[in-house]
Amino acid sequence: xxxxxxxxxxxxxxxxxxxxxxxxxxxxxxxxxxxxxxxxxxxxxxxxxxxxxxxxxxxxxxxxxxxxxxxxxxxxxxxxxxxxxxxxxxxxxxxxxxxxxxxxxxxxxxxxxxxxxxxxxxxxxxxxxxxxxxxxxxxxxxxxxxxxxxxxxxxxxxxxxxxxxxxxxxxxxxxxxxxxxxxxxxxxxxxxxxxxxxxxxxxxxxxxxxxxxxxxxxxxxxxxxxxxxxxxxxxxxxxxxxxxxxxxxxxxxxxxxxxxxxxxxxxxxxxxxxxxxxxxxxxxxxxxxxxxxxxxxxxxxxxxxxxxxxxxxxxxxxxxxxxxxxxxxxxxxxxxxxxxxxxxxxxxxxxxxxxxxxxxxxxxxxxxxxxxxxxxxxxxxxxxxxxxxxxxxxxxxxxxxxxxxxxxxxxxxxxxxxxxxxxxxxxxxxxxxxxxxxxxxxxxxxxxxxxxxx
DNA sequence: AATCCGGGGAC
DNA sequence: GTCCCAGGATT
Numbered sequence: 001x002x003x004x005x006x007x008x009x010x011x012x013x014x015x016x017x018x019x020x021x022x023x024x025x026x027x028x029x030x031x032x033x034x035x036x037x038x039x040x041x042x043x044x045x046x047x048x049x050x051x052x053x054x055x056x057x058x059x060x061x062x063x064x065x066x067x068x069x070x071x072x073x074x075x076x077x078x079x080x081x082x083x084x085x086x087x088x089x090x091x092x093x094x095x096x097x098x099x100x101x102x103x104x105x106x107x108x109x110x111x112x113x114x115x116x117x118x119x120x121x122x123x124x125x126x127x128x129x130x131x132x133x134x135x136x137x138x139x140x141x142x143x144x145x146x147x148x149x150x151x152x153x154x155x156x157x158x159x160x161x162x163x164x165x166x167x168x169x170x171x172x173x174x175x176x177x178x179x180x181x182x183x184x185x186x187x188x189x190x191x192x193x194x195x196x197x198x199x200x201x202x203x204x205x206x207x208x209x210x211x212x213x214x215x216x217x218x219x220x221x222x223x224x225x226x227x228x229x230x231x232x233x234x235x236x237x238x239x240x241x242x243x244x245x246x247x248x249x250x251x252x253x254x255x256x257x258x259x260x261x262x263x264x265x266x267x268x269x270x271x272x273x274x275x276x277x278x279x280x281x282x283x284x285x286x287x288x289x290x291x292x293x294x295x296x297x298x299x300x301x302x303x304x305x306x307x308x309x310x311x312x313x314x315x316x317x318x319x320x321x322x323x324x325x326x327x328x329x330x331x332x333x334x335x336x337x338x339x340x341x342x343x344x345x346x347x348x349x350x351x352x353x354x355x356x357x358x359x360x361x362x363x364x365x366x367x368x369x370x371x372x373x374x375x376x377x378x379x380x381x382x383x384x385x386x387x388x389x390x391x392x393x394x395x396x397x398x399x400x401x402x403x404x405x406x407x408x409x410x411x412x413x414x415x416x417x418x419x420x421x422x423x424x425x426x427x428x429x430x431x432x433x434x435x436x437x438x439x440x441x442x443x444x445x446x447x448x449x450x451x452x453x454x
Numbered sequence: 455a456a457t458c459c460g461g462g463g464a465c
Numbered sequence: 466g467t468c469c470c471a472g473g474a475t476t
Contacts, residue, residue: 041472043472044471044472044473045459045460045461045470045471045472045473046460046461046462046470047461047462047463047470049462049463050461050462050463082460082461083460083461084459084460084461084462085459085460085461085472085473086459086460087458087459087473087474088459088472088473091473091474118473118474119472119473119474120473121472121473121474122472122473123472123473124472124473141471141472142470142471142472158471159471160455161455197469197470198464198465198468198469199464225471228471229457260458260459261458261459261460262459262460263459316460316461317460317461318458318459318460318461319458319459319460319461319471320457320458320459321458434460434461435460435461
């Protein structure tokens with residue numbers, strides 16, 4: 001058979017198959033470019049089943065480009081809570097504001113204009129143009145590369161940028177005249193339902209007869225893909241600080257910096273337990289030094305708290321880091337004679353860690369830039385301590401924080417540029433937390449760690 | 455070209 | 466537990 005005939009077979013049979021087997025998905029019920037856009041951003045790195053409830057809630061809360069553009073960022077982030085890759089949410093809202101200002105609130109149909117939107121790359125631009133406007137543009141995602149690499153027996157590494165370009169050229173040629181909308185979705189649908197990564201369902205595949213990969217017995221070895229390098233391990237010490245006095249019934253949380261990992265998400269305070277020695281796991285830290293270090297990091301941020309007991313262990317896996325968390329239940333210390341003692345322990349723990357970090361960083365590795373641990377020598381300098389001891393905890397105005405939602409929240413202080421808050425259970429439905437902290441805090445408020453305390 | 459960004463599902 | 470999935474931004 002010729003290549004031309006193989007291509008025609010693919011296009012015709014795939015399209016026929018899709019018209020019968022297409023799934024009924026929320027974003028397929030209307031031809032609304034905004035719905036297409038939102039769904040495609042959500043579907044990046046994320047499964048359809050996961051996206052569906054998020055999509056429905058998101059569209060319910062932000063039904064138009066304008067509604068999204070005008071919403072508080074905190075609210076958009078809250079609607080993304082648990083989906084991951086949170087820069088998608090911030091880019092999506094930034095792009096909605098682009099659409100309002102540059103295009104009067106209407107999705108542009110011009111390729112350059114779509115591509116210029118924040119968070120829209122080659123795949124998403126092709127998906128929007130083809131699905132929303134039926135333009136004959138390729139939309140090459142992982143599904144498409146898997147399907148094409150098998151059907152046409154392409155051995156190129158799909159992790160290479162050049163391969164994606166090659167696939168885009170091929171995918172563009174396959175689009176039947178006037179059928180870009182259905183065909184591109186058919187391609188991805190086949191990858192999701194039939195031409196699956198591990199155990200493809202070749203026997204029910206509409207294009208199996210001319211699939212070069214299957215004929216060569218290569219369906220399980222394609223696509224060729226270099227493995228990602230394993231995530232680096234990090235041992236972290238987490239504080240659940242139980243408020244006392246005015247903060248009774250509340251726990252201490254903080255908001256992460258505006259850039260980097262989990263940008264602007266809320267979390268429990270935590271500290272890196274050991275400098276990441278290249279390649280090897282740090283392993284858990286004994287309770288005594290861990291508690292001293294944790295108290296020290298809280299102290300450096302302006303909080304006097306005493307770690308009481310190990311509440312639980314937890315793990316949180318990112319694509320490039322794996323956090324092993326030792327979670328300590330701590331109690332807030334009202335100003336008392338205990339503070340200097342905590343400070344002394346903290347100072348010793350801090351000095352030890354700083355020394356270890358200096359040794360490891362001078363060896364080779366770049367100094368860790370994570371703002372959530374004690375990276376700056378001098379944070380605990382005597383004058384800093386003295387100034388902290390001599391003044392009252394400053395009561396901040398909640399200007400950084402979304403207004404009405406946090407009316408019952410008491411802000412207590414600020415250290416090293418991070419915003420800290422004492423929150424109760426009712427505050428959590430307006431603040432966005434990564435799943436791991438959502439679980440830990442919910443468990444705490446549900447009383448899960450009560451029994452570990454004496 | 456390599457690295458930074460989450461989280462979930464299948465087995 | 467262990468494996469797999471993988472777009473866009475940044476550098």
